Amino acid sequence: MKSLHALLTFASLFLCACPLTFADEAADAAVPADVKLITDVPYKSGDLSDYEKERCNLDLYLPTEKKAFPTIVWLHGGGLTGGGKKGDAKMARSFAHTGVGFISAEYRLSPNVKYPAYIQDSAAAFAWAHAHIAEYGGNAKKLFIAGHSAGGYLTFMVALDPKYLAEFGLELSSIAGAIPVSGQTMTHFTVRDERGIGKFTITADEAAPVYFGRKETPPMLVLYGDHDMATREEENAYFVSVMKSAGNKRVMGQMIADRTHVTIVTSMANEDDPARIASMEFIKNQIDAAAK
Numbered sequence: 001m002k003s004l005h006a007l008l009t010f011a012s013l014f015l016c017a018c019p020l021t022f023a024d025e026a027a028d029a030a031v032p033a034d035v036k037l038i039t040d041v042p043y044k045s046g047d048l049s050d051y052e053k054e055r056c057n058l059d060l061y062l063p064t065e066k067k068a069f070p071t072i073v074w075l076h077g078g079g080l081t082g083g084g085k086k087g088d089a090k091m092a093r094s095f096a097h098t099g100v101g102f103i104s105a106e107y108r109l110s111p112n113v114k115y116p117a118y119i120q121d122s123a124a125a126f127a128w129a130h131a132h133i134a135e136y137g138g139n140a141k142k143l144f145i146a147g148h149s150a151g152g153y154l155t156f157m158v159a160l161d162p163k164y165l166a167e168f169g170l171e172l173s174s175i176a177g178a179i180p181v182s183g184q185t186m187t188h189f190t191v192r193d194e195r196g197i198g199k200f201t202i203t204a205d206e207a208a209p210v211y212f213g214r215k216e217t218p219p220m221l222v223l224y225g226d227h228d229m230a231t232r233e234e235e236n237a238y239f240v241s242v243m244k245s246a247g248n249k250r251v252m253g254q255m256i257a258d259r260t261h262v263t264i265v266t267s268m269a270n271e272d273d274p275a276r277i278a279s280m281e282f283i284k285n286q287i288d289a290a291a292k
Contacts, residue, residue: 030093031061031093032093032096032097034063034064034065034097035061035062035063035064035093035096035097036060036061036062036064037059037060037061037062037093038059038060038062038136039059039060040057040058040059041057041058041059041060042056042057043056043057043058043105043124043125043127043128043129044056044121044124044128051108051112051113052108055106055107055108055109055121056106056107056108056121056124056125057085057105057106058085058103058104058105058106058125058128058129059085059086059089059092059103059104060101060102060103060136061092061093061095061096061101061102061103061104062096062101062136062137062138063096063097063098063099063100063101063137064137065099066099066137067137068137068138068139068142069099069100069101069137069138069139069142070100070101070138070139070142070143070144070176070283070287071100071101071102071103071129071133071138071139071142071143071144072095072100072101072102072103072144072145072146072179072283073103073105073125073126073129073143073144073145073146074088074091074092074102074103074104074105074146074147074151075105075107075122075125075145075146075147075148075150075151075152075154075155076088076104076105076106076147076148076150076151077147077148077149077150077151077152077182077265078109078149078150079149079150079189079190080109080110080118080150080153080188080190080191081109081110081111081190082109083109083150083151084106085104085105085106086104088104088148088265089104090266090269091265091266091268091269092104093269094268094269094270094271094276098271098280100280100283101133101136101137101138103125103129103133105121105122105125107121107122107125107154108121110190110193110194111194114194115188115191115194115207116157116164116207118150118154119154119157119158119161119164120164120167122145122147122154122155122157122158122164123158123164123165123167123168124167124168126143126145126158126165126170126174126175127165127168127170129143130143130168130170130174140174141176141290142176142283142287142290143174143175143176144175144176144177144178144179144283144286145158145159145175145177145178145179146178146179146180146181146279147180147181147183148181148182148183148264148265149181149182149183149184149261149265150183150184150188150190151180151181151183152180152181152182152183152184153180153183153184153185153188153209154183155178155179155180155183156178156180156183156185156209156239157207157209158175158178159172159175159178159180159217159218159220160172160209160212160217161206161212172217172218173218175218176218176219176283176286176287176290177218177219177220177221177282177283177286178218178219178220178221179220179221179223179279179282180209180220180222180223181223181224181264181265181268181275182223182224182225182228182229182232182236182261182264182265183209183222183236184209184232184235185208185209185210185235185236185238185239186202186203186204186208186209186210186235187203187204187205187207187208188207188208191207209239210235210238210239210242213239213242213243213245213246213248214243214246214248215246215247215248216248216250217243217248217250217251218250219250219251219282219286219289220243220250220251220252221252221253221254221278221279221282222236222239222240222251222252222253222254223236223253223254223256223264223275223278223279224236224237224253224254224255224256224264225255225256225258225259225260225261225263225264226255226256226257226258226259227258227259227260227261228259228260228261228264229260229261232261233255236253237253237255239251239253240252240253254275254278256274256275256278257274259275
């Protein structure tokens with residue numbers, strides 16, 4: 001079993017070094033009849049660079065038989081250096097099919113930009129959704145942010161550091177809940193690499209989610225796999241512990257059994273997947289609590 005665990009860990013590390021796209025662009029044709037797909041919507045305007053115009057777009061997967069539905073703004077993985085919004089299309093279709101809107105957003109990547117540009121883009125995507133989701137049948141008060149791996153890191157940062165949403169006139173209370181999946185909770189290794197301090201020099205400064213340990217945050221479901229990539233399980237468990245130590249009762253963590261860094265997200269397209277079930281229950285619980 002140990003050799004299998006080592007193999008899975010190696011595979012996760014290898015895949016994490018590459019863009020996490022799990023590409024299935026051709027599968028867009030398989031969008032269910034009760035899901036409307038709108039692609040390549042710009043979420044930034046004004047004087048943009050060509051690279052911003054290329055990357056700062058999103059796809060909307062909208063349930064057509066629901067009104068005032070909850071919506072997830074999803075941020076893809078890829079180490080902050082790769083990946084794209086098509087990679088999680090199967091999961092997006094599946095969530096929308098069950099009545100949860102899904103907005104898959106891209107963001108600028110390192111080394112073309114450096115910290116905090118990709119966090120600012122992620123906040124801009126959420127702000128666009130907050131301003132416009134009602135036009136598409138959703139409810140801005142039921143807007144969640146989520147993502148996997150690098151997208152999990154970005155989810156943490158947007159939901160924890162108020163300055164990013166403040167640029168768009170929003171407060172952290174605009175987030176109904178956050179679901180980071182296998183995100184890095186120390187300063188991201190790509191940010192460390194940009195600073196020239198090395199990927200393995202563990203740092204926890206203002207670019208680290210764990211830096212923001214405090215009692216009051218948006219509700220948060222922290223998901224990670226029992227065979228996640230090296231240190232990722234420990235970082236997520238530590239983050240949850242820090243929040244609990246600070247008296248935070250809105251942050252909860254859940255380790256998903258028999259999942260690697262990759263399969264924890266690819267399996268979420270399945271309605272019987274434990275991470276998917278936990279996410280749906282979390283969304284329902286936050287909506288119910290807000291309605292009281």
